[in-house]
Amino acid sequence: xxxxxxxxxxxxxxxxxxxxxxxxxxxxxxxxxxxxxxxxxxxxxxxxxxxxxxxxxxxxxxxxxxxxxxxxxxxxxxxxxxxxxxxxxxxxxxxxxxxxxxxxxxxxxxxxxxxxxxxxxxxxxxxxxxxxxxxxxxxxxxxxxxxxxxxxxxxxxxxxxxxxxxxxxxxxxxxxxxxxxxxxxxxxxxxxxxxxxxxxxxxxxxxxxxxxxxxxxxxxxxxxxxxxxxxxxxxxxxxxxxxxxxxxxxxxxxxxxxxxxxxxxxxxxxxxxxxxxxxxxxxxxxxxxxxxxxxxxxxxxxxxxxxxxxxxxxxxxxxxxxxxxxxxxxxxxxxxxxxxxxxxxxxxxxxxxxxxxxxxxxxxxxxxxxxxxxxxxxxxxxxxxxxxxxxxxxxxxxxxxxxxxxxxxxxxxxxxxxxxxxxxxxxxxxxxxxxxxxxxxxxxxxxxxxxxxxxxxxxxxxxxxxxxxxxxxxxxxxxxxxxxxxxxxxxxxxxxxxxxxxxxxxxxxxxxxxxxxxxxxxxxxxxxxxxxxxxxxxxxxxx
Amino acid sequence: xxxxxxxxxxxxxxxxxxxxxxxxxxxxxxxxxxxxxxxxxxxxxxxxxxxxxxxxxxxxxxxxxxxxxxxxxxxxxxxxxxxxxxxxxxxxxxxxxxxxxxxxxxxxxxxxxxxxxxxxxxxxxxxxxxxxxxxxxxxxxxxxxxxxxxxxxxxxxxxxxxxxxxxxxxxxxxxxxxxxxxxxxxxxxxxxxxxxxxxxxxxxxxxxxxxxxxxxxxxxxxxxxxxxxxxxxxxxxxxxxxxxxxxxxxxxxxxxxxxxxxxxxxxxxxxxxxxxxxxxxxxxxxxxxxxxxxxxxxxxxxxxxxxxxxxxxxxxxxxxxxxxxxxxxxxxxxxxxxxxxxxxxxxxxxxxxxxxxxxxxxxxxxxxxxxxxxxxxxxx
Numbered sequence: 006x007x008x009x010x011x012x013x014x015x016x017x018x019x020x021x022x023x024x025x026x027x028x029x030x031x032x033x034x035x036x037x038x039x040x041x042x043x044x045x046x047x048x049x050x051x052x053x054x055x056x057x058x059x060x061x062x063x064x065x066x067x068x069x070x071x072x073x074x075x076x077x078x079x080x081x082x083x084x085x086x087x088x089x090x091x092x093x094x095x096x097x098x099x100x101x102x103x104x105x106x107x108x109x110x111x112x113x114x115x116x117x118x119x120x121x122x123x124x125x126x127x128x129x130x131x132x133x134x135x136x137x138x139x140x141x142x143x144x145x146x147x148x149x150x151x152x153x154x155x156x157x158x159x160x161x162x163x164x165x166x167x168x169x170x171x172x173x174x175x176x177x178x179x180x181x182x183x184x185x186x187x188x189x190x191x192x193x194x195x196x197x198x199x200x201x202x203x204x205x206x207x208x209x210x211x212x213x214x215x216x217x218x219x220x221x222x223x224x225x226x227x228x229x230x231x232x233x234x235x236x237x238x239x240x241x242x243x244x245x246x247x248x249x250x251x252x253x254x255x256x257x258x259x260x261x262x263x264x265x266x267x268x269x270x271x272x273x274x275x276x277x278x279x280x281x282x283x284x285x286x287x288x289x290x291x292x293x294x295x296x297x298x299x300x301x302x303x304x305x306x307x308x309x310x311x312x313x314x315x316x317x318x319x320x321x322x323x324x325x326x327x328x329x330x331x332x333x334x335x336x337x338x339x340x341x342x343x344x345x346x347x348x349x350x351x352x353x354x355x356x357x358x359x360x361x362x363x364x365x366x367x368x369x370x371x372x373x374x375x376x377x378x379x380x381x382x383x384x385x386x387x388x389x390x391x392x393x394x395x396x397x398x399x400x401x402x403x404x405x406x407x408x409x410x411x412x413x414x415x416x417x418x419x420x421x422x423x424x425x426x427x428x429x430x431x432x433x434x435x436x437x438x439x440x441x442x443x444x445x446x447x448x449x450x451x452x453x454x455x456x457x458x459x460x461x462x463x464x465x466x467x468x469x470x471x472x473x474x475x476x477x478x479x480x481x482x483x484x485x486x487x488x489x490x491x492x493x494x495x496x497x498x499x500x501x502x503x504x505x506x507x508x509x510x511x512x513x514x515x516x517x518x519x520x521x522x523x524x525x526x527x528x529x530x531x532x533x534x535x536x537x538x539x540x541x542x543x544x545x546x547x548x
Numbered sequence: 549x550x551x552x553x554x555x556x557x558x559x560x561x562x563x564x565x566x567x568x569x570x571x572x573x574x575x576x577x578x579x580x581x582x583x584x585x586x587x588x589x590x591x592x593x594x595x596x597x598x599x600x601x602x603x604x605x606x607x608x609x610x611x612x613x614x615x616x617x618x619x620x621x622x623x624x625x626x627x628x629x630x631x632x633x634x635x636x637x638x639x640x641x642x643x644x645x646x647x648x649x650x651x652x653x654x655x656x657x658x659x660x661x662x663x664x665x666x667x668x669x670x671x672x673x674x675x676x677x678x679x680x681x682x683x684x685x686x687x688x689x690x691x692x693x694x695x696x697x698x699x700x701x702x703x704x705x706x707x708x709x710x711x712x713x714x715x716x717x718x719x720x721x722x723x724x725x726x727x728x729x730x731x732x733x734x735x736x737x738x739x740x741x742x743x744x745x746x747x748x749x750x751x752x753x754x755x756x757x758x759x760x761x762x763x764x765x766x767x768x769x770x771x772x773x774x775x776x777x778x779x780x781x782x783x784x785x786x787x788x789x790x791x792x793x794x795x796x797x798x799x800x801x802x803x804x805x806x807x808x809x810x811x812x813x814x815x816x817x818x819x820x821x822x823x824x825x826x827x828x829x830x831x832x833x834x835x836x837x838x839x840x841x842x843x844x845x846x847x848x849x850x851x852x853x854x855x856x857x858x859x860x861x862x863x864x865x866x867x868x869x870x871x872x873x874x875x876x877x878x879x880x881x882x883x884x885x886x887x888x889x890x891x892x893x894x895x896x897x898x899x900x901x902x903x904x905x906x907x908x909x910x911x912x913x914x915x916x917x918x919x920x921x922x923x924x925x926x927x928x
Contacts, residue, residue, distance in 0.1 A: 350896075362885065480841065
């Protein structure tokens with residue numbers, strides 16, 4: 006994939022540059038060689054590929070890649086130009102190979118595909134690997150070597166050795182060494198073989214492990230197929246080393262997934278921790294406020310289709326304001342009449358949640374909407390060859406912690422926070438001191454709702470945005486708040502993260518649904534044991 | 549015998565109960581008669597569809613009575629009562645599945661179709677015995693009852709009350725829903741149990757059977773009403789109301805609050821199970837959707853609309869709200885949720901006593917009897 010992306014990024018501008026320079030001579034030569042690809046014979050094409058490899062032209066790489074992907078065609082009618090194609094809704098968008106001209110969108114029937122078979126595919130991959138081995142970007146070189154690891158023969162190992170002698174980048178050198186070692190496993194020299202096993206044992210490449218596995222294979226009688234005892238025990242040790250490391254990486258990945266799930270829970274629950282925990286209001290419409298935040302993201306992206314990259318920075322404050330205002334409206338319109346009657350509040354806010362869901366269905370349609378993910382959020386961070394962490398999860402973890410800290414600061418350092426805490430501890434006394442309790446209630450509820458809206462922005466990057474998305478989170482959010490201890494933000498943090506990790510740890514052996522059920526049962530039992538949560542409030546505020 | 553004399557006193561002293569029971573008897577006679585005896589082109593003919601629909605409403609009414617017992621009388625707002633209903637429904641569904649025998653698509657005499665489809669070879673242990681009607685009926689009350697007992701024992705003993713209890717009951721039904729959605733559970737997964745053929749040898753599609761089920765539903769509704777009335781009027785019922793109004797004080801007076809709560813909860817769960825068992829054969833399907841938290845909360849609204857703390861209110865609420873639901877979803881489905889949502893808000897803010905409470909107030913005003921404020925004064 007990355008090769009292809011790189012082609013688009015670098016070669017197209019470069020091609021334009023080349024064309025502007027009117028490098029007619031090289032165009033002619035290239036076109037002449039490419040003519041051979043129109044031939045039906047696979048052997049002829051094989052020849053052309055090996056000829057093309059020798060031409061130093063960036064277009065060659067693209068030809069190989071497109072041919073491999075089945076996107077190389079030539080026109081049915083004269084002049085039978087070779088073209089690259091890309092699928093669009095109306096047909097195939099066509100670009101001439103040599104001149105780089107765009108030739109519009111045509112029907113599939115007007116084009117002939119340059120067909121490839123498996124042997125050609127192998128050749129193409131090797132040719133691409135060869136070309137990319139000498140690429141300027143070390144990541145491309147590394148991926149190229151990795152692609153070659155699948156089958157290393159005497160020819161490709163020469164390429165690897167050549168590169169090894171001039172390569173400077175450490176990470177690329179590591180993979181190169183693995184490639185050479187895989188080849189040397191088949192050598193006649195026992196000491197070379199042992200050294201190769203040792204090198205492979207240090208690598209986390211799956212190809213290295215796969216290369217070692219045949220050495221420890223057993224036959225039907227349970228005896229090792231490999232006679233060489235020394236090599237065999239070295240291979241067993243090397244495999245054990247790899248497996249231990251893999252296990253370690255697997256745990257790291259599980260914890261990472263768990264923390265990212267935990268931070269989603271934290272974002273969803275933290276607004277609730279304010280309205281439920283601090284104010285004692287059961288807001289069943291909390292999930293729908295999250296949904297409103299997600300739809301705000303969707304609308305923001307509709308309004309600024311050309312700057313998706315920055316849309317989230319607009320969406321976050323927008324979602325806070327929209328959800329916050331809806332929250333204030335709910336508080337003033339319904340909840341203020343129901344203070345001191347928690348069960349009635351629960352029912353009324355449930356009614357609100359139904360209305361909000363139906364409103365979204367009526368306005369936006371009952372189908373899920375797709376929210377785009379900015380480029381900078383996609384992609385992965387490779388810790389090593391066995392452990393790749395996706396960026397979006399990382400951003401969510403950081404973002405949720407930032408929101409948490411911001412909220413903590415608001416409650417601890419601002420006058421609003423002081424008033425909120427005063428009202429939640431003793432409403433009468435606060436009023437006697439001149440705190441406008443009604444106003445504080447509305448603001449607190451607005452704050453909690455606004456944070457739900459922000460959670461919606463984050464969730465829109467992870468899951469589907471639809472009218473039912475809120476319901477999926479409401480029970481989880483309540484669980485987190487209750488588990489952590491009502492009225493305690495730190496408890497919410499600990500509860501969210503531990504529930505996230507527990508869920509992900511259970512998932513591999515219990516399955517996603519069963520893991521969720523187990524967690525729910527665990528919480529139900531936990532609440533029976535400690536009805537006030539992990540970190541109960543102490544003192545007078547508790548009653 | 550004591551029960552009989554109780555009915556007599558009830559009929560003599562409680563006008564509303566008397567009229568309610570008379571209405572039920574009338575319905576049980578008139579509706580099947582108009583369905584079976586009156587020709588289809590007569591304006592008095594009641595279609596089989598209507599009979600089934602009424603039967604569904606009335607089984608919901610039993611469920612509403614069950615919730616009213618715990619919420620209206622004991623102050624326990626259970627947001628998971630649909631779970632007991634669905635469990636009862638599944639127990640009945642399992643019996644009906646076994647009755648299909650080899651008439652299923654795959655023609656396997658023992659295994660229901662979905663098990664054959666999953667290439668199971670034998671019936672799981674928990675399906676054993678469900679081919680016997682008496683056993684299935686026992687399970688209809690025992691399974692919800694046991695679940696309520698275990699859950700209630702844990703919850704009430706550690707004094708989980710108020711909204712906490714509501715939320716964990718909701719989590720309970722949510723967990724059950726997820727579990728029943730799994731194919732591996734052996735309850736038909738997503739599709740649930742359906743394609744029933746007959747019950748006790750009677751064809752489920754025939755009008756006679758439908759009318760029979762309708763009469764059975766009315767019978768159980770009447771029974772549930774009378775027994776619940778007996779329970780709430782007994783000494784136990786008084787203690788339960790006392791727990792609702794002042795739990796701590798009741799405890800200090802010397803009552804074992806936990807046991808009273810537990811028994812009313814278990815009794816209510818069993819009633820809900822019976823309601824589910826009556827619902828399944830009439831509707832013809834039971835699936836995990838019945839466990840969804842939304843169903844439980846809708847149920848709370850029936851009771852709230854009708855008037856909690858009055859058994860009659862629960863019945864009225866269940867019938868009225870469901871009639872409205874059928875009406876609205878018929879001509880404009882999107883309006884239904886707006887309406888339901890608005891109903892939630894309107895009833896909690898303006899009509900805390902529900903329809904029956906309102907009617908009582910109006911009656912009292914007319915009779916100019918200056919009695920004290922209604923009994924269920926927002927104490928929960």
